[in-house]
Amino acid sequence: MRLSEFFLPVLRETPNEAQIASHRFMLRAGMIRQSSAGIYSWLPLGYRVLKKIEAIVRDEQNRAGAHEVLMPTIQPAELWRESGRYDDYGKEMLRIKDRHGREMLYGPTNEEQITEIFRAAAKSYRDVPKLLYHIQWKFRDEVRPRFGIMRGREFLMKDCYSFDLDFESSKRAYNKMFVAYLKTFERMGLKAIPMAADTGPIGGDLSHEFIILADTGESEVFCHRDLMQMAVPQGVDYRADLQPIVDEWTSVYAAADEMHDPATCPVAEADLVSQRGIEVGHIFHFGSKYSKPMGLSVTGPDGVDTDVIMGSYGVGVSRLVGGIIEASHDDDGIIWPDSVAPFHVGIVNLKAGDADCDSMCADLEQKFRNAGLDVLVDDTGERAGAKFATMDLIGLPWQVVVGPRGLKDGQVEVKRRSEGERMALTPNAALDRVVSGTMLDPATTGLFPG
């Protein structure tokens, strides 16, 4: 991609309204633009990150055996009356009347809707177990939207729902999602910690939040320091028994603010880590909370009807864009992990229009692309300082600087954004260094050809 053709409206000044790093950098890097309070447009750079995060979330859901559907954003009120949540939900629910005066709402979540879908289809125990998910825009009419897309009103969420015959089977679904979440966040370069959590308005009796640690986190979290070092399992077979993995992760103390009581906390003070955290996922087992009032039952092998046992499993897809930035930035801008970087490499042409510089940039661009990397070439007429500042701001993992002076010595400069230092290398060595130093994720490679 050539920057001269791309749409990257970078801001030199920091916008006043942005209180936290992710909001500030997303606005400055031209990733988003506010439409109204808590509602944003995603510009090309931000869109690429959003789509890569979505692709990783989707890939891990598919691996776990979940099937993708897509429910609409606008739901009928009567669905929520069936579960009793229409009145409970309060002002965060965006309520709408259509032209015929029918009561509708912009879905803040989809338990009722998926229960209705499954109710129409499922007849017997042969129709379960099943995991269905979708990735769709939701709306919560926050009273004070803030922190950019981190606490916006219109947001993208992955929500998965499990349908099982009994608790044992339902626990297996819960475990699949528990492990899928560990892997999902790790693939984005995040350290996410599962914590016993309150079930809140979703209801239910078993729940974990997945929290990433960052100083700007919305709440205090507490855990045993051992949890910080725990390794996410590799090569998971989702058809195998995942209970040992879940046991390992839940046997060590971790709790969000509202679940932590210093008086009863079993961890010695020296071993207790207390930090700010950002919730990026939340899983719930809620049994028959929706299936019973909404009449979702199946005939068991014994011929007796039984309420379907359910759970729901959410990931804040758009929120993760901000979460990753909060966890990975410096004063100059964002530092993207390879798997979700909008481009893996930025090539800075210090003298656009110079035949040697132009052809070296084109050559490197092609070779990087052949290796599966996404490349942005700054071929604009900006001065060098501004180009470097933009590259640092937008946070591509690698920068390759091509200038006439270096080329005379047969060299280009390579900078790893996370480390900062520039090395002079031959173009081939630069290529090698960048390609071998980039961890491509299968779900995001090739997502943006050209």
Add this chain to the structure above:
Amino acid sequence: MRLSEFFLPVLRETPNEAQIASHRFMLRAGMIRQSSAGIYSWLPLGYRVLKKIEAIVRDEQNRAGAHEVLMPTIQPAELWRESGRYDDYGKEMLRIKDRHGREMLYGPTNEEQITEIFRAAAKSYRDVPKLLYHIQWKFRDEVRPRFGIMRGREFLMKDCYSFDLDFESSKRAYNKMFVAYLKTFERMGLKAIPMAADTGPIGGDLSHEFIILADTGESEVFCHRDLMQMAVPQGVDYRADLQPIVDEWTSVYAAADEMHDPATCPVAEADLVSQRGIEVGHIFHFGSKYSKPMGLSVTGPDGVDTDVIMGSYGVGVSRLVGGIIEASHDDDGIIWPDSVAPFHVGIVNLKAGDADCDSMCADLEQKFRNAGLDVLVDDTGERAGAKFATMDLIGLPWQVVVGPRGLKDGQVEVKRRSEGERMALTPNAALDRVVSGTMLDPATTGLFPG
């Protein structure tokens, strides 16, 4: 994919409310489920088709040099007051008040919003030309939603917007989209005919509709019979001059109902084709209709500010699912074109549980997948007749039937859905026949791994 694990709630009976083939088959094949009038959930089979269509639309937009963004569904009313359309739009616009009483709306289209985005970013002639598009859910509160997703209220649309310094440049953008549309619809196996059209509520002075022919079409269309045979250009270079292609396609008479006047029609009656058609795309050049009232101007090379010249270009992504079915089905069900088929091959295991049948199905599945094909294996305990009926209904391009009797003779049966006849072949010959007979589209291959 194993059918025993997939979520495919097929209906044996035809739902009463479905008046046209696409609505009927989409409900029966478990592709969609109605949520409320004109609002649908996409179940896994329908979702796969929707995503494949979206992928082709996206790929051709990218090839044409358009950049993808994503604007929110909920827009502030003040944006539409700037253009003067807030009052004009009438009851089709879903109007919403948020918890603070602010007037919002669910976007039926995005001219105002993209103009605001570009206005904030563009300063000089160097910032144009630019093509920006998004693929997002829209809402039009139809007074009588019908025909399933063909005339729904919540629908998925690709809308692209062009920004240029003058008419000449803007015409180049228009031509890119004109040609991109020819190619987009052809890649889906559709014959789409561009027709001079009324500009309607978008406004402007140059407009074409892209119409596919189907008996259930919503309007009458008229064209010279030569147009039916015209070939879509292959290997288009979008940076080249596309005017000759556009001239070729627009020099032959074609007009939608409201533009056709028998009194002035230049085509002899014998050469005039009159058929029902379905609009699947619409492109508009509207100059400064939005840029002038909204103050989107750039400084020209001469230092003088000038209104940016714009156009907009829409494709009905969700509507295309229905359009393709209307254009390609028989009494038994859907007949998917290869490029958008939810799966390319359905393998029917006539005796699930039989070791030979199971292993042959698994072997074929793996080999088809290695060749890049999407495969659905019916491994359920249903009787053969029901399995065949389901395969015909869901319309996969190829069926491969594996049964114990055939296997004894070293044979399986292959059926091309569009032709109907079954051939007995060795497994290797069947593999060969199906793989070589399938036209994979680069944008949809590998979209659904596993």
